[in-house]
Amino acid sequence: MNLNFSIIIPVFNRPQEIEELLQSISLQSCKENFEVIVVEDGSKNKCDSVCERFKDSMNLHYYFKENSGAGQSRNFGMQKASGNYFIILDSDVLLPEDYLSVVSEQLYSNFTDAYGGPDAAHHSFTPLQKAINYSMTSVITTGGIRGKKKGVGKFQPRSFNMGLSRKAFEITKGYSEMKYGEDIDLSFRLWNNGFETQLIEDAFVYHKRRSTIKQFYQQTFNFGTARPILNKKYPGTSKITYWFPSLFIIGVDIAILLAIFVHVDFVIPVCCYFFLIFLDSFIYNKRxxxxxxxxxxxxxxxxxxxxxxxxxxFFSK
Known part of the structure; x- marks a missing residue:
């Protein structure tokens, strides 16, 4: 089949991010036809003027709608799109120049109705953004499990860097109304409808993620909140690994209490682990x-x- 890409980007109060993303899209080396759909999700700080500046350099369509969350905004964009394969990106990513070429080549050689790609830190990112990227992608923090083909079973694409065929969208109806974990929910429904997913390892994006510790905490808290809901919604999908962060935090607290009231040696394993994090990140990032x-x-x-x-x-209704 001929691939006609529609790049779907929901945005909420982030005009500067959209400008940087659109600039990276304008530099793509891919010769395939593609359009860009920007869906403004009820923003007060709109990006319409930013989008207007790029309409001469790409086939770009801008839509404004009432706020309903990223998932429903992605669905809105796919409904408006003319392509037969949708590429879904978060507004806080940048694309390498060969991104579309890599995706196109892989789908022509091994077509699946959905794919996902990993993320990386751009050289221009702040030290904190690079640290967040490290924590979210390193194997020794559990974050890297989903980004390595050998470390996953059936790959669950994430919506910051995800592709979906029009056929799969029409059958699954796209994203649910879940505020968090909606991309994993979509993966389960894709599989239940007989669609295959794949990880395209070389189709990475530069992902800025949250720029403050408080924002990063809230993001990961939301991820954790979503997982038990998904486990209940899709019985049989639960894994022991989902408990690891909770058990780790409990273990750290116990170690600290034992170090205070029994013996300081109890905290040594915790210190060794975080020293390993420091050393591994230093070797990787060199800062x-x-x-x-x-x-x-x-x-x-x-x-x-x-x-x-x-x-x-334990506490949700």
Whole structure:
């Protein structure tokens, strides 16, 4: 089949991010036909003027709608799109110049009705953004499990970097009304309807993620909250690994209490783990500041996800 891409981008109060993303899209080396659909999700700080500046360099359509969340805005964009394959991006990513070429080549050689790609840190990112990226992608923080083909079973695409055929969208109806975990929910429904997903390892994006510790904590808390809901909605999908962040936080607390009231040696394993995080991040990023931040962001990731998971598991209605 001939691929006609429609790039779907929901945005909420982030005109600067959209400008940077559109600039990266305008530099794509891919020769395939593609259009760009920007869906403004009820923003007060709109990006219509930014989009207007790019209409001469690409086939771009801008829509404004009432606020309903990212998932429903993606559905809105896919309903408006003319392509037969949708590429769904978050507004806080940048594309390498060969992104569309990589996706196109892989889908022509191994077509699936959905795909996902990993993320990376751009050289221009702040030390904190690089640290967050490290925490979210490193195998020793559990974040890297979903980004390595050998580390996953059936790959669950994430909506910051995801593709979906028109046929799959029409049958599944796209994203549900879940505020968080809606991309995993879509993966389950894709599989239930007989569609295959794949990880395109070379189709990575530069993902800025949250720019403050507080925002990153809230994001991971929301991720943790969503998982028990998905486990109940799709019985049999639960895994013991989903409990790891919660057990880690409980273990750290117990170790600290034992170190205070029994013996300091109880906290040594915790210190060794975080030193490993520091060392591994330093080797990867080659900056002490990023390595120090990586210790903080890794703990924040475990804390946010772990507490969100426990709250949703035991205290949600």
């Amino acid at each position: 002490i500041k990023v390595a120090v931040y990586s210790v903080i962001t890794t703990y924040t990731q475990f804390l946010g996800y772990g507490l969100g998971f426990l709250k949703s598991q």
